[in-house]
Amino acid sequence: xxxxxxxxxxxxxxxxxxxxxxxxxxxxxxxxxxxxxxxxxxxxxxxxxxxxxxxxxxxxxxxxxxxxxxxxxxxxxxxxxxxxxxxxxxxxxxxxxxxxxxxxxxxxxxxxxxxxxxxxxxxxxxxxxxxxxxxxxxxxxxxxxxxxxxxxxxxxxxxxxxxxxxxxxxxxxxxxxxxxxxxxxxxxxxxxxxxxxxxxxxxxxxxxxxxxxxxxxxxxxxxxxxxxxxxxxxxxxxxxxxxxxxxxxxxxxxxxxxxxxxxxxxxxxxxxxxxxxxxxxxxxxxxxxxxxxxxxxxxxxxxxxxxxxxxxxxxxxxxxxxxxxxxxxxxxxxxxxxxxxxxxxxxxxxxxxxxxxxxxxxxxxxxxxxxxxxxxxxxxxxxxxxxxxxxxxxxxxxxxxxxxxxxxxxxxxxxxxxxxxxxxxxx
Numbered sequence: 001x002x003x004x005x006x007x008x009x010x011x012x013x014x015x016x017x018x019x020x021x022x023x024x025x026x027x028x029x030x031x032x033x034x035x036x037x038x039x040x041x042x043x044x045x046x047x048x049x050x051x052x053x054x055x056x057x058x059x060x061x062x063x064x065x066x067x068x069x070x071x072x073x074x075x076x077x078x079x080x081x082x083x084x085x086x087x088x089x090x091x092x093x094x095x096x097x098x099x100x101x102x103x104x105x106x107x108x109x110x111x112x113x114x115x116x117x118x119x120x121x122x123x124x125x126x127x128x129x130x131x132x133x134x135x136x137x138x139x140x141x142x143x144x145x146x147x148x149x150x151x152x153x154x155x156x157x158x159x160x161x162x163x164x165x166x167x168x169x170x171x172x173x174x175x176x177x178x179x180x181x182x183x184x185x186x187x188x189x190x191x192x193x194x195x196x197x198x199x200x201x202x203x204x205x206x207x208x209x210x211x212x213x214x215x216x217x218x219x220x221x222x223x224x225x226x227x228x229x230x231x232x233x234x235x236x237x238x239x240x241x242x243x244x245x246x247x248x249x250x251x252x253x254x255x256x257x258x259x260x261x262x263x264x265x266x267x268x269x270x271x272x273x274x275x276x277x278x279x280x281x282x283x284x285x286x287x288x289x290x291x292x293x294x295x296x297x298x299x300x301x302x303x304x305x306x307x308x309x310x311x312x313x314x315x316x317x318x319x320x321x322x323x324x325x326x327x328x329x330x331x332x333x334x335x336x337x338x339x340x341x342x343x344x345x346x347x348x349x350x351x352x353x354x355x356x357x358x359x360x361x362x363x364x365x366x367x368x369x370x371x372x373x374x375x376x377x378x379x380x381x382x383x384x385x386x387x388x389x390x391x392x393x394x395x396x397x398x399x400x401x402x403x404x405x406x407x408x409x410x411x412x413x414x415x416x417x418x419x420x421x422x423x424x425x426x427x
Contacts, residue, residue: 003280004325005032012289013070021287021312026081030330034282039092039292043114046097051109063121075128087132092293101143116164138181151193158200174205183209183217195226210242214269220277239280256299260391263316267362267417274347319394327358327421341371355424363412382422390416
């Protein structure tokens with residue numbers, strides 16, 4: 001698992017008011033942050049100069065004010081927390097002169113300059129640490145979440161951007177995409193075009209989709225069949241850069257219902273996506289905050305925002321995600337696991353560096369479930385601590401158990417998310 005984490009909107013920085021929320025999310029563990037800059041319109045007026053030339057005097061005034069300054073401050077504070085990884089994602093439409101809901105073909109080089117200058121300024125001038133970039137968002141959708149960019153243009157834009165970043169001395173940057181709203185379109189339309197360009201595939205760290213129903217549209221198999229694996233991984237590597245349980249109206253200013261069913265659905269979706277081969281999941285959203293492209297507050301947050309006090313408080317989704325992330329270090333591998341109960345789904349992980357074994361699961365039934373989990377190939381006895389989150393409890397420690405001869409038994413509470421974890425002895 002290479003990228004468990006959250007989406008994070010920088011519009012909530014508010015001169016550092018966001019710091020306690022970042023602290024709380026960082027407590028989850030090894031978090032991958034999809035840090036969002038919204039909209040992609042910071043170059044308000046068209047620059048008539050040669051797009052191959054970056055006028056740093058012009059861009060300095062842009063990048064040291066408003067939301068762009070919030071972007072650097074947010075990333076800088078995240079960078080100060082151990083074990084955190086940052087990916088920058090560009091969300092929302094482009095300036096009207098560039099096309100607004102699309103990127104006009106004769107403006108492509110200006111788009112490349114805008115994105116490349118943003119990366120270069122953050123890295124080289126402000127000194128923030130990130131090497132992952134999602135330059136477009138949901139380009140298969142409505143032009144609001146991101147400009148409408150078809151597969152051929154998307155691939156062409158990525159190639160141009162890679163070459164420009166190289167010219168700026170940023171050849172260590174890796175891309176994440178296509179970040180489509182439709183997983184099936186990513187697989188059927190965007191992947192075949194990307195696969196045609198060896199340079200783009202070599203710089204694509206993670207193939208990325210969005211999923212709000214737990215489906216991945218056969219992404220792992222599709223990547224395997226192309227023979228062009230993104231990134232350095234030996235197995236098909238893809239991230240789900242947006243997923244979440246239902247939150248009706250949360251994009252348009254309706255308060256989050258904060259009910260358990262949404263949190264439980266998030267757990268079920270995470271398990272489904274992991275079962276389909278996802279190596280990264282970034283839940284939408286870390287905290288409540290204003291989104292320019294929606295022109296509204298968004299209330300998907302793991303952390304609820306109280307405008308009157310400027311304080312953040314965890315919702316149930318926070319504790320569910322903590323159950324997933326806290327004991328699964330970055331680069332832990334998924335291992336085989338089986339359950340004898342139809343309502344208890346699990347995924348198991350092993351971290352070689354620490355020897356930690358972790359099982360993450362969900363009992364979807366309304367009854368207590370006495371279940372046996374089997375982890376083939378792990379004959380060693382491992383003492384396991386247990387934790388549960390349900391409608392009334394938040395990652396509450398439970399009764400310890402043990403993995404003996406590759407099996408462990410557990411009583412899972414009704415409609416509860418559970419984590420079982422322990423360290424294998426060395427030798």
